[in-house]
Each structure stands twice: as structure tokens, then as C-alpha cells.
Amino acid sequence: MADPELDQETDAPPPAVAPLLARANAPWLAAPAELLQRMHSQARFPHGLLLIGAPGGGQAELGLRLAAELLCRVAGPGRCGRCADCLLFDAGNHPDFRWLRVAAGKKEIAIAQARALTGQLSMRSYRGGAKVALVDPAEAMNVHSFNALLKTLEEPAEDTYLVLATSRADRIPRTIASRCMRLRVPLPERGAAQAWLAGMGPQRDWEALLALANGAPFLALDYAEAGLEGIDAEMREALARAADSAADLVAKAKSWADHAPAARLLWLESWLARELKAAGQSSDLVNNNRLPWLRGPGRDTKIRSGHRLLDRVREARRLAGGSLNLQLLFEDLLVSVAAFLAEGTQRAQE
Ligand SMILES: [Zn+2]
Known part of the structure; x- marks a missing residue:
């Protein structure tokens, strides 16, 4: 689904998949990931999925992990990490995966991006497997961009999945939300979050950073990187x-x-x-x-x-x-x- 013209237009930097996928293995994301793996193995994975969490709560990371799992065609729960689909995904080059996000220097996901995505999802799969799009953060779309995505949700093509990640469920139009399975991504308990963060680097004031991030560990990590203690x-x-x-x-x-x-x-x-x-x-x-x-x-x-x-x-x-x-x-x-x-x-x- 590569579209050189669109990429040029939106100046999209190549997404760094690996660090976010690593975060997606955090223990508090295991339960929602397993639920969706079960649905996938029973061929019940929803065509539209709305992942809702706190800012930095892990909904984007979980969405990315699910996309990788949907695209891996080796049998078994999760993804194999070794097949051609997995390697392409890890390199940020899987042609049947689109990651819709705010382009550099922009504040919104452009209508042109949403329209291009709808077009791409209606075409045949490049590699003969699933087609997956992750919209993150979904609240960065305006009403016109959402409308452009409606068709994909109303008449989903076979083996085509749209995953929306948001911390602002109130900004997702009802027409979109009602056509998606809604799943709340939980935050870990304070103690568990601090233990996990301590494993990421012991030299930081994680308690303060976690408080600053309202208990969301990934946001606390981002704050640590930005030196916001x-x-x-x-x-x-x-x-x-x-x-x-x-x-x-x-x-x-x-x-x-x-x-x-x-x-x-x-x-x-x-x-x-x-x-x-x-x-x-x-x-x-x-x-x-x-x-x-x-x-x-x-x-x-x-x-x-x-x-x-x-x-x-x-x-x-x-x-x-x-x-x-x-x-x-x-x-x-x-x-x-x-x-x-x-x-x-x-x-x-x-
Ligand atoms: Zn694989």
C-alpha cells in the first residue's frame, strides 16, 4: 500500500516500529492482547476496533502489536517474529500496513491521508494476507477525515482491519464508534507500574514521573526522555x-x-x-x-x-x-x- 505521492505530500517520517512493539509486551497489556488473539483465532477479530486509554496508556502500542499479529500468517497465538511478514513489519516496510498519524509540523491528520487510506484498504492485499491500518491518535482526525473512513467501516473488505487508538473517546463521532468494537486499555496499579519503570532505568525518580503522567507508564517514560522530572x-x-x-x-x-x-x-x-x-x-x-x-x-x-x-x-x-x-x-x-x-x-x- 506504499503511496510515494502521499508520503511526499504528508512528509511522513518512517515510523520506528521496534521500540513501540517492545513496549507493547508490558504486562498490563497482556489481557487485552490475549482477548483479541482469541477473537482472531476464532475468526472474530473486529473490522473496526477502538482502543481507548489514558494519555500514554498503551493503546497505540497495543494497536501496533495487534497489527503485527494480524499480518503474521504463521499459526499460533501472537506473531512468530521470523516470517517475511514479521520482518517487513519490524523494518517498517510491510506493504499491507498503514500507520495513519499526524505528519511532521501538522496538528491534524489530513483529509487527504484518510481518503488515501480508504482507497488503499479497498484494494487487494499486496502479500495475499490481511490489510491493517492503525490510526493514532484517532482524535487527531477532524469530522471530514472520519467521514472518509466511514465507508471502510460500513463495507469492510475481506480480511481488512481498522484499529483506532485514542485517549479521547469523547472526540470520536458516534457514527464511527458505533461501528467499532470498543476496548478500554487498563492502566497498571501504581506499584506494578513503578516496578516496570524501574526495569527501564533505575536512576530516575519514577514515582514523581508517574505522578506527573497520571499513572500512565509510557507517558512517564516519555517525560523521563524529555527530562520533565x-x-x-x-x-x-x-x-x-x-x-x-x-x-x-x-x-x-x-x-x-x-x-x-x-x-x-x-x-x-x-x-x-x-x-x-x-x-x-x-x-x-x-x-x-x-x-x-x-x-x-x-x-x-x-x-x-x-x-x-x-x-x-x-x-x-x-x-x-x-x-x-x-x-x-x-x-x-x-x-x-x-x-x-x-x-x-x-x-x-x-
Ligand atoms: Zn510471523
């Missing part, structure tokens, strides 16, 4: 100072937009969600220490405005993948957070 302390300090003075908010917003904006948005969301959850449990013993800005009279109003702010952070995280001015977004959020924290401190002092 310090983000938690940095964000806490920034918020503490944001409440004091709004003077350097613009500079702060610029530096956040330039460096790890997605990690910072995820941090803001989980910080606010955690604080509000603790406030909701309303144990003063805990909250007097943790949430001075949520104490005292007017607490319920504060909590309500906190939830509104959380909605805005979530919306910002949704929009951040699109064509959005990140600096303005962070300025706006920082002003709101600063106002929120300052108001809380005043209330607590009253």
Missing part, C-alpha cells in the same frame, strides 16, 4: 507565586507554551481535580493543611468556581492539539488560577 515542583512554585503577583504571568505563559505545554495542562488538570476532590471530602483536618484557599466562609462558592475552572482546563487540553495560540491560552488560565487562589486566600483570612 522538575515540572511538578516548578508548577507548584509558579502557582504559589501566581497568587502573590500577576506581574510575570506573561513571561510564565510564554515559557510554558514553549516547553512541555501538554504536560503542564495535564498537571494543571490533575492538580485541580485532586484538590477539589479533597475539598469535597470535607475533612477539615486534611484540608486546613492542604487547601488554605478553600477554607472559611464562602467555601461552597469557591468549590463551584474551582469546578468551573477545571472544566476550562479540560477544554484547554482538548483544544491544545488544534490550531490554538498556546501562550494566550496559558495567560488566560494563569490569570484565572491566580484570581482563584487569591480569592481563596482572602476568604480564608476573613
Whole structure:
């Protein structure tokens, strides 16, 4: 299914298959992988599969592993790793596999990419086996790209499989989701995740990285590679100072937009969600220490405005993948957070 014109147009770099396939062997992905292997061996593998997980939860890695297994024609569960199909796949050259992703420098999967994929999936298999496409992340498609894929799902060609990986099930149109088997990819327990991460390199603060990644080990690995261990302390300090003075908010917003904006948005969301959850449990013993800005009279109003702010952070995280001015977004959020924290401190002092 190689299409030199399309590759030129989208400037797609050759995908590095091996590191992601290695991750796909992580223990917490074994159960969903085995379920789908069973379906495959009973000729019940779905033509459309929607893998849903947390950001960095392993849905893309699992999707890649399933694609490799569908393309290997040696009998037995899993893949053999030695046949011509497996070798082509590992080299990133299997002609019956398409990996639809956001091209370098782009923020969306282009409609042209989705249309080309539909065309390729309707043609005969190059190697006489299955044809498989992985769309990752599926939420990077817009409504027109999704529409282009509908035909593939409505009239699937024989032995043709479309695997969509997403951390944003709410952004997958119902017309698409309803034609797919939906499978939630679980996150491991904290202890298991830390043990697995320790095996990847003992010299890192995995506990901090895992917390920063909301418990998703692959995201923690990506954060480690990007050297983001310090983000938690940095964000806490920034918020503490944001409440004091709004003077350097613009500079702060610029530096956040330039460096790890997605990690910072995820941090803001989980910080606010955690604080509000603790406030909701309303144990003063805990909250007097943790949430001075949520104490005292007017607490319920504060909590309500906190939830509104959380909605805005979530919306910002949704929009951040699109064509959005990140600096303005962070300025706006920082002003709101600063106002929120300052108001809380005043209330607590009253
Ligand atoms: Zn094989």
C-alpha cells in the first residue's frame, strides 16, 4: 500500500516500529492482547476496533502489536517474529500496513491521508494476507477525515482491519464508534507500574514521573526522555507565586507554551481535580493543611468556581492539539488560577 505521492505530500517520517512493539509486551497489556488473539483465532477479530486509554496508556502500542499479529500468517497465538511478514513489519516496510498519524509540523491528520487510506484498504492485499491500518491518535482526525473512513467501516473488505487508538473517546463521532468494537486499555496499579519503570532505568525518580503522567507508564517514560522530572515542583512554585503577583504571568505563559505545554495542562488538570476532590471530602483536618484557599466562609462558592475552572482546563487540553495560540491560552488560565487562589486566600483570612 506504499503511496510515494502521499508520503511526499504528508512528509511522513518512517515510523520506528521496534521500540513501540517492545513496549507493547508490558504486562498490563497482556489481557487485552490475549482477548483479541482469541477473537482472531476464532475468526472474530473486529473490522473496526477502538482502543481507548489514558494519555500514554498503551493503546497505540497495543494497536501496533495487534497489527503485527494480524499480518503474521504463521499459526499460533501472537506473531512468530521470523516470517517475511514479521520482518517487513519490524523494518517498517510491510506493504499491507498503514500507520495513519499526524505528519511532521501538522496538528491534524489530513483529509487527504484518510481518503488515501480508504482507497488503499479497498484494494487487494499486496502479500495475499490481511490489510491493517492503525490510526493514532484517532482524535487527531477532524469530522471530514472520519467521514472518509466511514465507508471502510460500513463495507469492510475481506480480511481488512481498522484499529483506532485514542485517549479521547469523547472526540470520536458516534457514527464511527458505533461501528467499532470498543476496548478500554487498563492502566497498571501504581506499584506494578513503578516496578516496570524501574526495569527501564533505575536512576530516575519514577514515582514523581508517574505522578506527573497520571499513572500512565509510557507517558512517564516519555517525560523521563524529555527530562520533565522538575515540572511538578516548578508548577507548584509558579502557582504559589501566581497568587502573590500577576506581574510575570506573561513571561510564565510564554515559557510554558514553549516547553512541555501538554504536560503542564495535564498537571494543571490533575492538580485541580485532586484538590477539589479533597475539598469535597470535607475533612477539615486534611484540608486546613492542604487547601488554605478553600477554607472559611464562602467555601461552597469557591468549590463551584474551582469546578468551573477545571472544566476550562479540560477544554484547554482538548483544544491544545488544534490550531490554538498556546501562550494566550496559558495567560488566560494563569490569570484565572491566580484570581482563584487569591480569592481563596482572602476568604480564608476573613
Ligand atoms: Zn510471523
